[in-house]
Amino acid sequence: MRQALALLLPLTLALVACQREERDTRPQSALGSGEQPTPVTTLEPGGQRPSPTDNKAASFEANAFHMSEGKRLFSWFNCSGCHANGGGGMGPALMDEKWLYGSSIESIHATIRDGRPNGMPSFGQKIPDDQIWELSAYVRALGGNAPSSAAPQRNDGMMVHPSENRLPDAATLGKSP
């Protein structure tokens, strides 16, 4: 009996400690609902104002389920064709610390939704808004900007780069390797 208790206690503790994130597994699927304009620059005449945050961002950012969905969609919508598995190709690298249009999840969302002039297609009419948020959350993870406890883990197939949950934060790397 005592032994059983001794076993049970750590088990219960472990279970309690394992706080699960909230999962909204069926996000609404309406097209293009993220209408909020996102400035392309932080420069503003008359002094900088706080950058606008989208209230959707919080529910997607750093969320393990949404990031793993984003990873799947990253191949599904051929992002990987242009950005490879984050190292870039026809499009720029997304795993490094260099951002042309901003690294916030809102900026990345705007990039995917509206496109960018030098060859980033606009996916706003092709991908439901919540999936664009999932992609954005995953792109943040590619750059090492997601907690390792939530970022996707290693692939089943070819190891193309260290898994997302082991990628160091690109910004702290100093220089590109």
Added chain:
Amino acid sequence: MKGRLHPAQARVDARQGARALAIWNSFRTCILSVMLLACGPFLSGASEPPSAAAIAPPAAAAPPDDGQWTMPAKNYASTRFSDLTEINEGNVKNLQVAFTFSTGVNKGQEAAPLVVGNIMYIVTPFPNIVYALDLSRPGAPMKWKYEPNPEPAAQGVACCDVVNRGAAFADGRIFFNTLDGHTIALDANTGKPIWNAHIGNINIGETITMAPLVVKGKVLVGNSGGEMGVRGWVKALDAGDGHIVWTAYGTGPDKDVLIGPDFKPHYDMDKGTDLGVTTWPPEAWKIGGGNMWGWISYDPALNLIFHGTGNPGPWNPDLRPGDNKWTSGIFARDPDTGAAKWFYQWSPHDLHDYDGINEQILLDMTWQGKPRKVLVRPERNGYLYILDRTTGEVLSATAYGPVNSSKGVDLKTGRLIANPDKKTGTGKVVRDICPTASGLKDWQPSAFSPRTGLLYIPHNNLCMDEEGVEVNYIAGTPYVGMNVRMIPGPGGNRGAFTAWDVAAAKPAWVLKENFPVWSGTVVTAGDVVFYGTMEGWFKAVSARTGDLLWQFKTSSGIIGQPITYRGPDGHQYVAILSGVGGWAGAIVSGDLDPRDATAALGFVNAMKDLKNATTAGGTLYVFRLP
């Protein structure tokens, strides 16, 4: 630096080529044995040309040199050989810079400069600016420039850097292509546009990177986009006003491919009706590639043009069972009508992105005792083919470097014998496939010297791992379906510069280079060969021995095509564009992240250290003797 070819090199053709004259053979043996002392009689006088006169380009396709350079391949036979002799083996060590010019564009500079009269013309990568430099004045000042202002979005659909392989001159006009799908004719004297034909659509992923060829008043142009599910074509535009005279597709029904009653392929595998449809899953030919982004040659005597076709799409072969005609092959066509005369498929049902668009050098030679009109093709799949250019018959196919993706070419059926161990497919990781998707040799054109009988081949030495994955076709986005990661090939040198003895079908000598040799090359009657490295060295080596005679470090890696010309002062000059990029150099020009092995379709994995060896650039260098 110098060495024999790696033993892994597979010889497939047991037949030894036509025996060149005995004197030539002994000369070659001398080089191979590297016992230079024994070669006394041959090395003593460069004046005594080797006996390779048995192999020469057809006169009509390679007229006597006038000291100009009016098309990237130098002539219709595509020899990239210059008759100029002022710069030679003895004095090339004294070469010095005559002038330089910044193109203002720091992307991969793959173009060949042109020289017509007193003017040099260069075309830059995107945004495809054309500059005319006045060679008759000190420092070669700019005479005019033309900015076509292509759509910036085109940069996103160009598979492998935003390169341009050069312009072409004919009848007082400069013809060139823009990344966003325009062919433009400029007045060569004033730079004023004469016509502008919009023939490619970036919204379906179509771009144009190739250098046009002007034949009989027609500008021949093909599209790029084999990684985007773009259906390939070649168009002939009227040089006068730019209207489309004919279009020949690389896939689809015979009428679209311009296959008619004149079509007589040599092998049974290429005979049948509408093979461009029936060798594909339903409708797949519409997004199946077969693009023509490489080189065209022309034989005026036969009135035939020769051009290759690119890889089938997507790369994952499981998604397109069948031979996938007419991809990864070569067509002979009538330039007036586009009508196909014959076709040969280098890589039926291509498994590894072996585009068939490399250069073909037109030569006349004795083959097994008989004079033959041939074309020589160092192909991406690793074999050096000699084809009868009147029929498309394969006379020989010999590996010119390490090849394990196939086991040779069956000369009876003409068919490449694929190695089942290296067959890729969905959900399968296949390792150590040689050569890579970029081929034993990619677009970088070789040169042939009739004085040595050698073909000078700049090429790669890389292998790869591949994993087929599912892919959706979304117009204007990539359609590849393959994770690729490249690694250095046997020996560790990622590039090589091979002098290939065409008659004997084996290498005369091989220079190893650390990085892929992604530049073109030029060979002269002074028996000097020029090429560049991705570190930025511009090198001159002996056409006979491969000995390094001179080198100069330029500001960026070299992937351009060297040329040589006679300047207005009567002296010989050598010109090269320096500026790293292209598929091999995309890691630098696109600032890609080497932690991802699959970046730039896997090329980055083999080029991780390039960022430490060079930086992006875009500068023209012109050299002369003091």
